[in-house]
Amino acid sequence: MRQDDDRLEGRRVLIVGGAGFIGSGLVRAFATANEVVVLDNLHPQVHPDRAAARQRIEAAGARLVTADIRDEAALARLFGRFRPQIVFHLAAETGTGQSHAALGRHVDVNVVGTARLIEAVRRAETQPDRVILASSRAVYGQGAMVDRAGRPALALPRRRAMLERGCFDVFGPDGRKLYGRPTSARDRLPDPVSIYGSTKLMQEHLVTQGLWGSGIDTVILRLHNVYGPGQSLANPYTGVLARFARLAVQERPIEIFEDGRIVRDFVHVDDVVRAFGRAAACRQAPLLPIDIGTGRAVTLSALARTLLRLSGSRRPCRVSGAFQPGDVRHAVADPAPALRFLGWSPEIEFEAGLADVLRWVRDTLSISSRPASKSPRSAEGGAPCPTRRSSPLATATLPPFAAAGSS
Numbered sequence: 032m033r034q035d036d037d038r039l040e041g042r043r044v045l046i047v048g049g050a051g052f053i054g055s056g057l058v059r060a061f062a063t064a065n066e067v068v069v070l071d072n073l074h075p076q077v078h079p080d081r082a083a084a085r086q087r088i089e090a091a092g093a094r095l096v097t098a099d100i101r102d103e104a105a106l107a108r109l110f111g112r113f114r115p116q117i118v119f120h121l122a123a124e125t126g127t128g129q130s131h132a133a134l135g136r137h138v139d140v141n142v143v144g145t146a147r148l149i150e151a152v153r154r155a156e157t158q159p160d161r162v163i164l165a166s167s168r169a170v171y172g173q174g175a176m177v178d179r180a181g182r183p184a185l186a187l188p189r190r191r192a193m194l195e196r197g198c199f200d201v202f203g204p205d206g207r208k209l210y211g212r213p214t215s216a217r218d219r220l221p222d223p224v225s226i227y228g229s230t231k232l233m234q235e236h237l238v239t240q241g242l243w244g245s246g247i248d249t250v251i252l253r254l255h256n257v258y259g260p261g262q263s264l265a266n267p268y269t270g271v272l273a274r275f276a277r278l279a280v281q282e283r284p285i286e287i288f289e290d291g292r293i294v295r296d297f298v299h300v301d302d303v304v305r306a307f308g309r310a311a312a313c314r315q316a317p318l319l320p321i322d323i324g325t326g327r328a329v330t331l332s333a334l335a336r337t338l339l340r341l342s343g344s345r346r347p348c349r350v351s352g353a354f355q356p357g358d359v360r361h362a363v364a365d366p367a368p369a370l371r372f373l374g375w376s377p378e379i380e381f382e383a384g385l386a387d388v389l390r391w392v393r394d395t396l397s398i399s400s401r402p403a404s405k406s407p408r409s410a411e412g413g414a415p416c417p418t419r420r421s422s423p424l425a426t427a428t429l430p431p432f433a434a435a436g437s438s
């Protein structure tokens with residue numbers, strides 16, 4: 032335990048969006064030693080079973096206020112009665128691809144909702160000490176890139192016509208192919224390429240500019256791909272790892288977008304919850320956003336292969352060449368600032384984390400569904416997974432803008 036962890040006992044903690052995947056972990060972590068209230072509208076896309084969500088929060092020892100983040104009156108009542116000292120803001124529409132189809136809704140919830148929350152914080156008679164925002168690496172867009180010689184370079188947006196031709200690489204203004212590098216808020220300015228990323232950047236601006244000079248500390252965590260038990264298996268729009276894990280457990284084929292070489296940095300939810308704890312507890316709130324990831328690059332093909340091996344599934348995965356708007360090619364964190372400014376580093380080893388998810392998916396599905404089909408398992412387990420697309424633009428078996436890609 033670090034010296035400043037004692038600041039996290041006996042506090043009044045508000046977790047906005049606390050019924051969700053990451054929020055539930057925060058509730059469990061904080062409710063044992065603090066008074067915790069969750070504000071969440073129990074979004075039907077995330078919570079098909081609202082009663083179960085409520086029960087989970089209450090079982091953890093927290094109280095649920097079922098309300099929309101845009102509801103000014105509900106926020107005013109909550110701040111007036113509960114007088115939170117720490118506010119975690121996690122409520123959001125979170126689908127990268129879906130944000131392009133449901134643009135207005137994403138802007139309304141993520142941007143207007145955050146503005147309402149900040150107004151409520153400012154109007155509160157007893158103001159909180161600290162507001163912590165769950166932002167996303169999506170604010171970077173393509174993120175840090177270099178050319179073949181290792182020189183930093185700006186990335187051009189990927190054009191639809193090129194993606195349709197099966198060219199998924201990223202190029203600089205002079206036509207040279209670029210390569211992804213670990214990205215940090217210390218040396219990379221935001222340049223989002225999705226509506227979702229743009230709304231997350233706007234959330235950051237609203238929190239820092241809206242509370243500037245108020246005496247309230249703000250901390251922004253830019254999360255990479257969070258995975259772990261508890262991620263909604265019902266929401267087809269988020270969580271590529273949860274989706275792949277479900278398909279592996281059900282022995283159904285896994286479809287991988289683009290050419291399989293999309294790169295992501297998967298960080299376990301327990302590690303992320305610890306990062307939020309550090310963000311709340313550290314004496315000096317970092318001035319710049321902190322990137323929360325492991326620094327480990329994993330292609331989606333490698334992810335699928337590993338899940339198939341660990342689950343024993345013999346169904347092949349299929350690299351389809353399909354793509355979704357707003358996806359980036361390479362997203363890996365530079366974890367050094369998190370260690371320096373928060374004293375945080377990831378602890379959960381990747382394969383152990385994946386095994387944990389597969390166990391949880393198996394347990395969950397044995398209650399709510401059965402595997403679609405059974406195929407013989409090999410002694411070694413797993414099935415080959417090509418790294419090149421098998422057929423360009425093969426029809427996706429998912430709803431439009433679903434998460435077979437990389438959210």
Ligand SMILES: NC(=O)c1ccc[n+]([C@@H]2O[C@H](COP(=O)([O-])OP(=O)(O)OC[C@H]3O[C@@H](n4cnc5c(N)ncnc54)[C@H](O)[C@@H]3O)[C@@H](O)[C@H]2O)c1
Binds near residue numbers: 051070073231
């Ligand atoms: N999971 C990830 O990989 C990841 C990565 C980067 C950033 N983030 C950010 O972390 C936060 C939490 O993500 P998560 O994965 O737990 O998502 P989640 O969908 O599981 O949780 C979000 C919660 O917000 C609630 N919510 C949605 N709209 C609301 C509204 N209008 N009013 C009140 N509540 C509302 C939902 O009911 C849900 O409980 C989000 O802000 C997301 O942008 C997540």
